[in-house]
Amino acid sequence: MGERVCFSPCGNYLVHFNVSGRLRIWETETSYLKQEFTPGSHLSSPCSCVAWISVYNSPVKSKKKKRKFGERQVLLLVLGTDAGQIYFFNVAEGEVVASLKEHNRPVSSITAAAGTDLYSSAENNIVQWDIPEKKVKRKWKCNGNVCNMLISDDNSILLTSLSSTVLCWNVETHTILRKFEGHKSNIIGLSMGVSPAGEKYVFSAAAEERLVNVWNITNTNLNKPVAMFTLPDVPSGISSNISSNGLVTFVAVCKRGSLSVYSLQLNGQCSKPLKPKTTVLVTPDESSTKKKTEVVPIIAGKVVGKGVKIAFGSSPFISCETIDLNTNDSELYLIRQDPRRSTKKKEESIKKVKSVETSSHVDYLSSASANSVSLKRDRLVLENEEKVTMESLLEKMNLSTKNIPSGDNLAHLLVQGLNSQDRDILRKVLLTPNENKIRSTVESLPAQAVLPLLKILVNLIQGRTFTSQVAAMWLQAVLRIHVSQLLADENCSSVIAPLMGLVESRLSCLGPLYQLKGRLNLLLDQATSSSVPRKPVIEFEPLLVYQDNDSPLNSNCLLEEEDDDDKENDEDDDRWTDLLNEDMSVESINGDDDGDEDSSHESEDSNENNDDEMEESSS
Template sequence: MATFQNTLHVSEHSADGKLYALLSFDGKLKIWNTETNEFQREFVPNFHLNAPFTCFTWITVDGTLGPRKTPQKKAQQSTEYVALGTRSGGVSLYSYSKSEIEYNLKGEGHQGSITAICRGKNNVLFTCGDDCRVIVWSLETGAQISSWEIGNEKPSSLVYLAESNRLVVAGRQLYLWSVENQELEQTYTGHSTNVTMLKYLVVKTKEFVLSASKTDRILTLWRIKAAKKSPNSYTYLMEDIPYSVASRVEDDRLEIAAVTRSGVLHFFAVDSLGKSIEQASNKPMKPTLTIEIANDVSQLVEPIPICSVSMEIGRAQKKLQIGYGDRQVLRFELVEPDFNERRQVLIRSGSKAVSNDAAAKKRTTNALKTITPIVNLENVEFQSKEVVPRKGNKEIPMETRLENLTFDSLGQSSAVGRNVAQLLVQALHSHDANLLRMVFLNKDEQIIRATLKRLPPQYISSLITELTVLAQKKTTHVHTSILWLKHLLQTQSSQLMAIGTIELYATFGPLLGIAEHRANTFQHLTKLSGRLDLLVNQIKQNTDHDIIEDSDLLVYEDKDSSDEDGIPQDEESSDDQWDDDAAEEEEEQVEGMEVCENGGNDSDMESDMDDDDDDENDAEEDESDDE
């Protein structure tokens, strides 16, 4: 039983393990043949007519399905069906052989979406939904049989116990219900979040249920109808949340294989299950073996995620059937566990390689074939008057060809956008870097919008991945990524809303992280730029000075009366000389007054007295000479 809450996509193997079905978020049901590694079926429902599918399970029907008006002459063989639960509360049966919805079960259904569906005895189906009810459906009559309320907690998973004719309905807790009396018999508590997966096991007439929850990294094995005093559960520890679980029971030996969200497979082996349950402790059991897959093509070793695991095909050889790759291309392989080491790494090529060479050659040959379109010339309308001749006639002249090529202003951008859209699809499908570069070089917003409008929905996720890689490069590439992403959100908003919250967050998570990181870095760079501007301005103010020139910008000479009388300009007048002498005398007087006011120094006074004595001696000598 596969439920919508399990993983990023809903998947499950058939009862014999030969078929693998996957229900993606875009509403497509895809089916692979695990023996031949071939992709065989793809069903896309009409969402305007049918409600989206939320869960499914494989069922095998012997004979006819539903009421028949006319009896069948010959008994039909067993047919594989996929019972699909819808968001509107109904159940649809998809025929694997006919590749179509063959029957819709009739009845009131659930008042909301169906969260889980499983197969019971005597062509009976059990479903639970958001309305907290369990409904029993009959495959023979194709109608609803009965229903009952299960409480206030919304169920997320359920499984039918064939030995005791009971039903386990799980929300956060596990509830054991009697199908005959529709009464609650026992409650099991152990998970912190909603249960996403339930597996039914029988070991020597003892019934067990294996459960996994939405956020717990453990698997819990419950003993049904065990004594209250003895422990009734046993846990298995993993490194991440389990997505796909397979189990195998031989005598008293239990083997469990679980694929985690990170794409790693854990293998648990319990030799004596009865003794292990009786001697169970609170400490969970660690995996016996861990298997990983790596890519050997590139120089850098890249892990290849494991998506699914099954034990039905390799039961006799004690092998595991694993499916690895991505949701677009899957490869299935039988692997024999090597218990000599605790961790085993398998080296494989990329997921696009296919082991079946004959099938690969056949697909390549079919892909190279071209189909010639059938055109009725009577219904063809030409732009020119000349009719295009048939094959074998005269070649069309260049003038006629140019006349047929008529473009208007409105249709030109749409035609270019259509061509770019086809080129973008080819680039995303082949992961060709040169083609992607050619597409992303278009900066015209009209061409970008026209391209994104014609982009198929299945390539939106790949385009977002390429834009995320582009946003991690230089500024020009970041500008291109933002431009394409803006128009993608505007043109494909309805498709993005239909993807789902979990898938949408997983797709845009790296891009949001890059944007947040760049925004935080931009804030720090802005602060640094502002501080550097302040420092540069201060340095300029301290070093730059205004250069003032001493030379006069303009000199004007006015001719006075002296010039008219013939006196040269260079010769100074007597008045100017007297003015200069008077100025010098005034300066000497001012200096003498300052000296007197200051009182002078002792040395100056002594020198003055010596000068007076010298004057007196000179006077006496002059008198003696006169006599």
């Protein structure tokens, strides 16, 4: 069996035990861990079940006073083990006061009402114990392994769950009165209540179902549930109470950490399953109520009067609280501090070691500047012979940082400026345009100072021309030397994002700027060329002209041949014009009398004559 959490019948105590056998008990009013108990045989036989019982006990006679006190009621915690033993643990004394042994198998369930006998089950047997005599009173067999048991307040009816079935036993006759079947998985919780009319009701919840059934034991004609409650998740515990006016208050704790509250007026059979009236959630802060992400789990709940006692957290950090159910809200958020976190804060407050508080306005001295500063520590006394305050002494000290160290490495001074956020130190270090000094300083920087330096450089590169140029030199050195660290850092992208936008915006202006520069250069060249007087062009005659007379193609021959060709062309043109004129005159004289055939013959003859003349002229 796994972990188990349950309240005492009075609601003043909360018990929690786990598989290892460790038992813890809290006071619900103060959330104080009252007892912590580990049985000696927990390694071989851990606890398998637990139940609360109130018994009357007579204290031991006092030898000194020789008088007997009256009986008083003592709250005991009954523990069943895997070895078959049953232990009685006294909450007030914090120790085991008695033990019983009858079962040879692990004890599966235990139940007891106030002032009644104790009932235990193991395998197929149910045992009724006489607590004062510490012996078996009755014993009978059942049809299977009992998972849960519950005794009525009048000690007349015993409820047992066999897997998915609920059995109602008559304690006197050991006979089964009623048998309820309706679940499909193992039953993990039983609760009982009595109405003002005397009718007894049973509430049963299964491990893998989101429905809680309500059964009527008194009315033998009803074999089906009289009501059903729908759950938002599978349950881990239930509790119920029926008031004097017949109003049923039922709560169910779900495994996801919520508490569902139901209200029902007993008046016949319900046709539809009932939804929760209110869902209670515990959150550590107000933001979780909107996001519904972080929830402190509720692990137990019990109806006490008109309220509900809840336990939230995780063992051993558990807190208890009583809440009022007089609300009409469908969801009730309780903003409470996580018990685990509150415990850590208490431990931190107990520690004696505290961190030293330093002021942000600090001036740091480097080794080079310290040598140039002369500190005079003369004792000054005022007129009334009172000592000068520390503030006045510090004002008289020259702590200026005008002189930058002459070394090639400014890493130490740069780290001081980053830690103190001193603008003077940062300005005088970062405005150094020496590339060698920048490279050696960046190489000597510690890893934790790279990201703060990058943030400052991003701001400087957005400034004026000289500042942006020097910041670009520092940025280039940082990206080259510490690129692996920046790639591994998740916060680097958010720091460089403004720089990327700045670079893109400036690159978009680069093309128009180059065009403007080219046009301005052209205008300036034209302006300068027009203002300067032009030099006159001087023609120079050749000093020597050489002509080769032996060449067949001399200039005179060429000129003569060109003249002859022009003359021949002119003669040919004159002949063509004469021929055309003659043809025109012949056609006009003949007219239309010769007909089409004569004109065609004549045109052919004229064409032949023209061809002959052209041949003669060409020859």
